[in-house]
Amino acid sequence: MIIELNNTRTREIAAKIDELHEERGEAALGRVLTLLIATDEGELEHALELANNASREHPCRVIAVVPHAGKARAAAKPEPEAVADGRAAQGGRTGKTQVFVDTQGGMAVDAASESGRSNLDAEIRFGADAGAGEIIVLRPRGGLVHHPDTLVIPLLVPDAPVVAWWPTEAPANPKTDLLGAMARRRITDAKRSSNPARTIEDLRRNWSSQNIDMSWTRLTVWRAMIATMLDQPPHLPIISAKVSGPKDFISMTMLAAWLRLKLGVSVTIEDVPGSDAVTGVYLTRADGVLSLERPSVEEGVATISTPGQAPQTISVPARTLEECLSEELRRLDPDEVYAEVLTRGWDLIHPQR
Structure with a gap:
């Protein structure tokens, strides 16, 4: 079920959701969190599909x-006093347009708009179109594009944690972003941004324990398998390590930084032309090289080679975005290992940066 509300207000959206819950004999109290997605029209449906699937868990x-x-660029940037704090109504000038925000009434209107127009369109999705919850799509226009927090606050699930997710382009500092400031967990994806290197450097410079990037989440299976390999006898010291994969691949650099921190040995990075994911990890010991190789993501087959033993093949398919998102929604506490990798390990791999 998809319901469109044009030129609406947040209080009308909230009332409609309550009405739909009443009709279906259910309550929003069963929601374990509120997931905020900041994206554009081109990425919207893909992001909602991932959120739908993740919401079943x-x-x-x-x-x-x-x-x-086109509206966000055309709108004048509001002065600081024009931004509401979510507790009281206030007005502010945005160029020749004045925006009034009344969070108690759930209303955000543009005084320069036509009479009766709110500069906000919305879409409510229920049932099969919304997974195990409901989806609200807010499409602000004009000056309202600079006030996403005042639009979202009246629609949050009471007493439930808030998670903010940027599927592609993320703000330089998610913590100070208007949506990110409300969130207990902030999820970014440097790999899918237009400039992965710049995105990860922004995240490093503006690090927060509440931030996480999916470049790290994609490594969960690799890290688990490497830990299992090292747990098998003989427990000989690792002399050096090497990881291989695409050039300037964020996840590969994070994996190298993790190995550098945990093993305390030098780690080299080998570029593999034509690859699109980590292809191998090689740990040198006194008795030879302990390795984990997955040359092809499409085939999804990895080979574990241990000195003195026959190679073993196991299935290691590439992690999907849905799996990564579900993992991060499952774990809302700070990831201390990720923090170490981003703030300490990265510089050990790229000291020149």
Whole structure:
């Protein structure tokens, strides 16, 4: 079920959701969190599909904020006093346009808009179109694109944690972003941004324990398998390590930084032309090289080679975005290992940066 509300207000959206819950004989109290998605129209449906699937494991209310195409750039940036704090009504000048925000009434209107127009369109998805929860798509126009927090606050699930997710382009500092500031967990994906290197450097410079990047989440299976390999006898010291994969691949650099921190040995990175994921990890010991290789993501078959033993093949398919998102929604506490890798290990691999 998809319901469209044009020129609406957040209080009308909230009332409609309550009405739909009443009709279906259910309550929003079963939602374990509110997932905020900041994206654009081009990425919206893909992001909602991932959120739908993840919500079957983590029932949640999904709120996607998608500024109308072209409107965000045309709108004048508001002065600091024009931004509401979510507790009281206030007005502010945005160029020649004045925006008034009244969070108690759930209303955000543009005084320069036509009479009766709210500069906000919305879409409510229920049932099969929304996984195990409900989806609210907010499409602000004009000055409202600069006030996503005041639009979202009246729609949050009471007493449930808030998670913010940027499927592609993320703010330089998610912690100070208007949506990110409300979140207990902030999920980014440097790999899918237009400039992965710059994105990860922004995250490093503005590090917060509440931030996590999916470049790290993609390594969960690799890290688990490497830990299992090292747990098998003989427990000989590792002399050096090497990882291989695509050039300037964020996940590969993170894996190298993790090995450098945990093993305390030098780690080299080998570029593999034509690859699109980590292809191998090689740990040198006194008795030879202990390795884990997955040359092809499409085949999804990895080979474990241990000195003195016959090679073993295991199935290691590439992790999907749905699996990565579900993992991060499952674990809302700070990831201390990721923090070490980003703040300490990265510089050990790239000291020149």
